[in-house]
Amino acid sequence: MRINLFLRSVLFTLVMTVATVVWSIACILFAPFPYAKRYYLTSRWNVLVIWAARVICGIRYQVKGMENLPDAPVILLSKHQSAWETIFYLIIMPRPLVFVFKKELTYIPFFGWGIALLRMIPIDRSKGRDAFAQVVVQGRKRLADGQWVIMFPEGTRIPVGQTGKYKHGGSRLAVETNTVVVPIAVNAGECWPKGSFIKTPGMITVSIGKPISPEGLDPAQLSQRVENWIESEMRVISPAVYAAVDKTRN
Numbered sequence: 001m002r003i004n005l006f007l008r009s010v011l012f013t014l015v016m017t018v019a020t021v022v023w024s025i026a027c028i029l030f031a032p033f034p035y036a037k038r039y040y041l042t043s044r045w046n047v048l049v050i051w052a053a054r055v056i057c058g059i060r061y062q063v064k065g066m067e068n069l070p071d072a073p074v075i076l077l078s079k080h081q082s083a084w085e086t087i088f089y090l091i092i093m094p095r096p097l098v099f100v101f102k103k104e105l106t107y108i109p110f111f112g113w114g115i116a117l118l119r120m121i122p123i124d125r126s127k128g129r130d131a132f133a134q135v136v137v138q139g140r141k142r143l144a145d146g147q148w149v150i151m152f153p154e155g156t157r158i159p160v161g162q163t164g165k166y167k168h169g170g171s172r173l174a175v176e177t178n179t180v181v182v183p184i185a186v187n188a189g190e191c192w193p194k195g196s197f198i199k200t201p202g203m204i205t206v207s208i209g210k211p212i213s214p215e216g217l218d219p220a221q222l223s224q225r226v227e228n229w230i231e232s233e234m235r236v237i238s239p240a241v242y243a244a245v246d247k248t249r250n
Contacts (some may be wrong), residue, residue, distance in 0.1 A: 002198075007197045012056045019048050020114075027114045035119065039096050042114055046090045053084070058201025059191045064237075065208030068182065073143040074211070075181045077170045077226050079234060080152035081160060081189030084204065086187075089150060092206070098142045098149045100169070106140055113189035119147065132169060134140060136176050144178055153226060160189040160238070161245040163231055171222040183209040183226045192240070205237040211223040 021084045033220040053059040076097070078085060090097055096119075101121035121138045123131045139149050151173070154164030174181045185207040191200050209229050215223050235242040 004201065005198050008057050009197055012052055012199060013131050013145040013197070015052045015056065016048065016049055019045055019052075019081070024109075024114045025144050027117050028044060028241075031117055039118060042118060043090045043136040045114065046087045049087050050084075050091065052193070053199065053240065057191075057199040059084070059199060059204060061163060061204040063086065063206045063208070065210075068208050068210045069094060070182075070211055073177075073179050074148045075139075075174050075177075075179050076148055076150040076171055076184060077153050077181050077230075078150065078184035079145070079186050079230050080154050080157050081187065082157060082189035082192040082194060085186045085206070093148060093150075096147045098139070098147045100139075100149065100151050121149075132172065135169065136173060139173050141225075143177060146216075147237050149173065149179075153223065154233075157189070159194055159239045160187070163227075166223050166227040168219040168223045171214070171219040171226065175217070178214060179215050180211040181222065182211050183229045183233075185209070185230045185235065185237055187238045187241075190238065196237070207233050209233065 009229075023042070027038075027042055030041045033041070045238055054061075074095075076089070076093075078089070086099070098120055099115075100121045100123060103124055119142060120143070123135060142149060149170075151170035153166040153168075153170055155167055156164065158164040170181065173179070186204065188204045191202045191204055193200075212222065212225055212229075217225070
């Protein structure tokens, strides 16, 4: 069984690697296209990877709460367990997404070339307050253009069953721009674990919460509401994992 999972993971990695090289070169050809067309063509890589993960590795998915997504500017704040959700969100959301990420990712050969041609918000974390000021400036523009900003409050991928420290950057942006936030819980780490080469068959659940208005809240209060909903919902979509975690804590 373990050998079978390893071989399937090897095949998946080969498919994803070849697709990344091909798409990164194609993205250069897409560069002159209007942005909507460029975004669509670039995101076909995401479609292929999610398809390959399902067909080769047996990673299926279900989405709850799509009806909670408003037809308006939104900042998505999501749980972050895996690379899977960063790939998946780009193809499931009804509007183009703008990821806020460390600029070092754009230096990665092939993959970085592709995302550099999209209207994302790379930041230099060493610049501290200046970096966040740039997020506000760029985020405001992107929201006005009809795109949605997405951030991961925990900042990095968190192992299954654990909770990282929720940072206030996304909530600060929401307060600064008076934009509603939509919390998202996802348990992708159960199939595509952080730091693991092996991909495990199973069902990933993406649960989208109702919009939370920043009106009358400061960033810390808004962030706490987001954290409360996400961590509560994680116990709904991954009951066995969190039952074991909560039992250990008690």
